[in-house]
Amino acid sequence: xxDLTSLTIAEAREGLASKSFTAVELTDAHLAAIExxxxxxxxxxxxxxxxxxxxxxxxxxIAKGEGGPLAGIPLGIKDLFATRDIRTTACSxxxxxxxxxxxxxxxxQLWRDGAVLLGKLNNDEFAMGSSNETSCxxxxxxxxxxxxxxxxxxxxxxxxxxxxxxxxxxxxxxTATDTGGSIRQPAAFTATVGIKPTYGRCSxxxxxxxxxxxxxxxxxxxxxxxxAILMRSMAGHDPKDTTSVDIAVPxxxxxxxKSVKGMKIGIPREYRLxxxxxxxxxxxxxxxxxxxxxxxxxxxxxxxxxxxxxPAYYIVAPAEASSNLARYDGVRYGLREPAKNIIxxxxxxxxxxxxxxxxxxxxxxxxVLSAGYYDAYYLRAQKVRTLIKKDFEDxxxxxxxxxxxPATPSAAFGIGEKGGADPVEMYLNDIFTVxxxxxxxxxxxxxxxxxxxxxxxxxxxxxxxxxxxxxxSLGEVIEQAAGRFAAPKWW
Amino acid sequence: xxxDATTVRRIAHLARIAVSDAEVPHLQGxxxxxxxxxxxxxxxxxxxxxxxTSVTPMEMKKRxxxxxxxxxxxxxxxxxxxxxxxFFLVPKVVE
Numbered sequence: 090x091x092d093l094t095s096l097t098i099a100e101a102r103e104g105l106a107s108k109s110f111t112a113v114e115l116t117d118a119h120l121a122a123i124e125x126x127x128x129x130x131x132x133x134x135x136x137x138x139x140x141x142x143x144x145x146x147x148x149x150x151i152a153k154g155e156g157g158p159l160a161g162i163p164l165g166i167k168d169l170f171a172t173r174d175i176r177t178t179a180c181s182x183x184x185x186x187x188x189x190x191x192x193x194x195x196x197x198q199l200w201r202d203g204a205v206l207l208g209k210l211n212n213d214e215f216a217m218g219s220s221n222e223t224s225c226x227x228x229x230x231x232x233x234x235x236x237x238x239x240x241x242x243x244x245x246x247x248x249x250x251x252x253x254x255x256x257x258x259x260x261x262x263x264t265a266t267d268t269g270g271s272i273r274q275p276a277a278f279t280a281t282v283g284i285k286p287t288y289g290r291c292s293x294x295x296x297x298x299x300x301x302x303x304x305x306x307x308x309x310x311x312x313x314x315x316x317a318i319l320m321r322s323m324a325g326h327d328p329k330d331t332t333s334v335d336i337a338v339p340x341x342x343x344x345x346x347k348s349v350k351g352m353k354i355g356i357p358r359e360y361r362l363x364x365x366x367x368x369x370x371x372x373x374x375x376x377x378x379x380x381x382x383x384x385x386x387x388x389x390x391x392x393x394x395x396x397x398x399x400p401a402y403y404i405v406a407p408a409e410a411s412s413n414l415a416r417y418d419g420v421r422y423g424l425r426e427p428a429k430n431i432i433x434x435x436x437x438x439x440x441x442x443x444x445x446x447x448x449x450x451x452x453x454x455x456x457v458l459s460a461g462y463y464d465a466y467y468l469r470a471q472k473v474r475t476l477i478k479k480d481f482e483d484x485x486x487x488x489x490x491x492x493x494x495p496a497t498p499s500a501a502f503g504i505g506e507k508g509g510a511d512p513v514e515m516y517l518n519d520i521f522t523v524x525x526x527x528x529x530x531x532x533x534x535x536x537x538x539x540x541x542x543x544x545x546x547x548x549x550x551x552x553x554x555x556x557x558x559x560x561x562s563l564g565e566v567i568e569q570a571a572g573r574f575a576a577p578k579w580w
Numbered sequence: 581x582x583x584d585a586t587t588v589r590r591i592a593h594l595a596r597i598a599v600s601d602a603e604v605p606h607l608q609g610x611x612x613x614x615x616x617x618x619x620x621x622x623x624x625x626x627x628x629x630x631x632x633t634s635v636t637p638m639e640m641k642k643r644x645x646x647x648x649x650x651x652x653x654x655x656x657x658x659x660x661x662x663x664x665x666x667f668f669l670v671p672k673v674v675e
Contacts (some may be wrong), residue, residue, distance in 0.1 A: 190655035422659035440598035455595040471631035528637035
């Protein structure tokens with residue numbers, strides 16, 4: 090039965106329709122795989138009873154010919170998405186044992202379409218991190234290892250549990266969120282496909298907020314097609330999120346296999362960093378050649394403000410986080426530390442409940458928004474953000490359909506290897522992905538090759554607003570050329 | 581710009597996060613590393629540039645001014661650390 094876990098969503102959909110296996114069998118295979126892979130720490134909560142109940146319901150619907158687009162497909166859900174009556178913590182001690190009395194819009198749409206909840210996935214605390222090391226449940230292990238080495242590597246972050254679970258066949262796909270690269274960087278580190286849709290494409294309602302003008306939900310899956318299938322269910326207008334956009338959701342899967350002939354692909358010169366590893370350079374030019382061979386035209390483009398995206402992000406994101414996280418006060422939910430007056434109660438609860446990275450960001454955010462510093466930091470950063478967005482707009486106005494870049498500056502690294510002395514060292518992981526969040530654009534990371542140590546590397550495609558379809562078409566071309574990569578099972 | 585120990589304590593109080601004296605030097609170093617990193621923004625010419633206020637150019641939707649939710653007091657207090665009769669309880673604020 091274990092081979093059921095290696096199917097893609099598209100293959101499982103076929104197998105369920107042709108009655109080769111049942112949704113219950115498919116779910117049971119995944120539950121067994123999860124149990125055998127606890128060493129990876131990908132799940133922070135397993136929900137086997139709920140999973141079997143949902144799978145049985147899916148089987149009944151499939152038998153009656155009423156199965157939805159995801160009927161019986163078992164998924165993992167990042168612990169940032171509120172799930173009704175199921176513990177949701179954002180992997181923070183401050184949310185300890187929070188049981189939401191409501192369901193996030195994105196997950197409710199997945200259940201509407203018949204998907205099965207396997208459990209909640211690990212992530213960096215409040216999605217702040219690039220290695221999944223800041224989770225209060227401890228780090229996640231990447232199923233990938235360097236050739237001939239037993240060193241434990243990070244799966245990237247913040248959606249590290251999602252990426253690790255998808256790569257290790259512990260779910261067929263997973264939800265994730267991306268504020269500065271949190272879908273695309275872990276996807277690149279685990280040879281999975283991850284897409285951050287255009288800001289406004291997926292409802293943020295019921296997702297624990299980090300930085301509201303940057304956060305966006307998206308899927309992580311094993312193929313471009315599977316990511317497209319999940320996207321269709323996750324996307325859509327929601328009156329409960331005023332930034333959610335009221336435009337029709339296309340059939341993203343129809344974009345898979347569509348010709349990319351004549352498309353203009355921008356290669357931005359500012360992404361060619363000094364000291365960039367040769368293997369990243371090589372991967373990037375290989376990817377460009379694959380797209381060219383498929384009929385696309387390569388054009389060099391310039392995005393002059395690229396280098397300012399990461400510093401501007403580290404003003405905007407902490408500022409918004411400090412304001413969003415003000416709600417954790419020990420009064421309405423979450424951790425409360427006893428104290429003799431209310432101010433001390435707030436201060437002690439928040440000191441005990443937030444981890445180091447979250448505390449650091451709340452403090453820097455508080456500082457840049459404080460009286461006398463707002464103009465110098467926050468206002469300036471929001472102006473720089475306008476310039477970053479304009480760079481992309483100028484590029485698209487010249488007829489460029491999408492932009493090709495590396496997804497990350499390196500392959501996965503070891504646990505405890507980065508950011509110990511200087512937090513900025515960790516932040517540099519998002520150097521290629523963060524521009525996309527600052528401009529609100531869609532970006533996809535697809536596996537494209539391996540480094541000299543046998544670790545996966547990914548390429549990123551950046552698209553025009555609400556043109557995720559082009560990213561799926563181009564992503565598929567890279568997937569066809571590069572092939573798929575599976576982590577050898579050692580756990 | 582950089583922050584001194586007094587500023588670190590002031591920010592921590594504004595953020596309502598208790599910080600012990602022993603933690604201040606360490607936090608000060610980390611915050612200054614972040615501030616040094618974002619310092620490069622000062623070289624960007626932002627004359628006449630509008631700050632970004634909306635990621636996607638769109639008009640803010642407004643819902644009809646009607647009651648469409650409520651009567652869920654049990655749900656609201658369900659996760660409270662301390663509650664009584666649908667009220668949240670906190671340490672005494674008014675003498």
